[in-house]
Amino acid sequence: MKSLFLLLLLVLFQFKGFTQFVSNEIDNIVSEYTKNPQNKLTFFYTIEKYQDDTIQLNKIMVELVKHLHKDEEIDFQIVNSLLDVANGRFSNSFVIKDEALLKLTDILNDLLVLSSNRNFIAENLMYYNFGLYNEQSKNSLLKSLKNRKLCFNWTILEVGALNIPGGKQALQTIIDSNWTEFKDAALVALCRMGDKHSLDIFFTKINKIDPVEKAFDQYYRKIEYIKQPESILFLVKLLDSKALNEMPKETMKPTKFAATIVRVLSRMIIDFPIKYFNDAEEDNAIKMAKEWWKENKSTYKINREKY
Known part of the structure; x- marks a missing residue:
């Protein structure tokens, strides 16, 4: 029993040690860029070292998200890294890709992240496997349609293509609103969902x-x-x-x-x-x-x- 307890303590210590190591490594990358924006900013090599390691990759993603809102370019590199993880560049683990996608859809609803970076997410998500979307990530997409500052035409089309429950009502609300920049996409998305009137x-x-x-x-x-x-x-x-x-x-x-x-x-x-x-x-x-x-x-x- 004592041996098992010591083993658990060792595993916990190693996990915390890795978390601190990754946190410090990402902190250093961000710090070097902040000191001099001419320095190359990339999290690629940090992630690449732990490719195919589900636990470590998940921890890296958690640490990356903590560094959002510091700088437009930092945000872009974080978003780009998460997109790379979600498309399987570093791991074929469904769990990892699913978690990366969830973090990306959460960022879509974060007004502190620059609109261009959120639009970049929305556009790139068009090419991802439908099977990666779970109920949480679908709900995040749907949520972004209910705020004009968060809404993008890409997201509207994603909601239609995924046939998300509650999507028809959200899309019809856009058509009935004064959100003129989104009405065409909303109509097409309703067509995708089989709405006869829109078709x-x-x-x-x-x-x-x-x-x-x-x-x-x-x-x-x-x-x-x-x-x-x-x-x-x-x-x-x-x-x-x-x-x-x-x-x-x-x-x-x-x-x-x-x-x-x-x-x-x-x-x-x-x-x-x-x-x-x-x-x-x-x-x-x-x-x-x-x-x-x-x-x-x-x-x-x-x-x-x-x-």
Whole structure:
């Protein structure tokens, strides 16, 4: 019993010792930069030393967050480091990536962190695995939509893509408000969540645009993000339209335009047979896409596990 007690004391001492060591190391990095902003500021090497060590990496993240609010550049480097951890640069541990993501979504609601740094987080989170978001991180995203100073278009789109409970109400509140800078994103996010009224508004609008290539050029990224049957049907209809074949040659060759539509469809539909093709293969890819659609238009599935 005594041996077990001594072992626990030793482990506790080592843990506290490491915590103090990391704290001092990060303090020194920050201090050197504060003394002379020309000094290189990076936490990369500190984190790299403990990659794949779940306990130590988590402790490093805790220490990094403690140094927020001291300087714009320090905040940026902390945010950048957390983004690197969240995307698996230092560890494939789900626990570590999940914890980094939670810290990042918490920072989104921190008005003491410069808006540009929070926007940087929001933009980069668009590319993260949906499975990393737990209930806490989703709630943090949703919370940021309820304060105009915290809200970003990126965050609005993330709430829509993740289909967060309570998201529809928050997005509709934005549309009904005077937050004009966020209304377009809120409408598109509601479309992603399958809101029929929003889908009607969006696709009625783009179906009225003439010429046809203008509608596609302006809205194909939003159409791809929405990932609803209306998105697929719009693109397939466009692929077969007479207007596509009558496009002015000075804008874009019809084949090139159709090939772009096929590439968008390939990113949206699960098990779509045509993924990659070069310029010389465009005609064949378009033909294959049309044939595949005729055979699978009632059974296709949309991939909503990405933005």
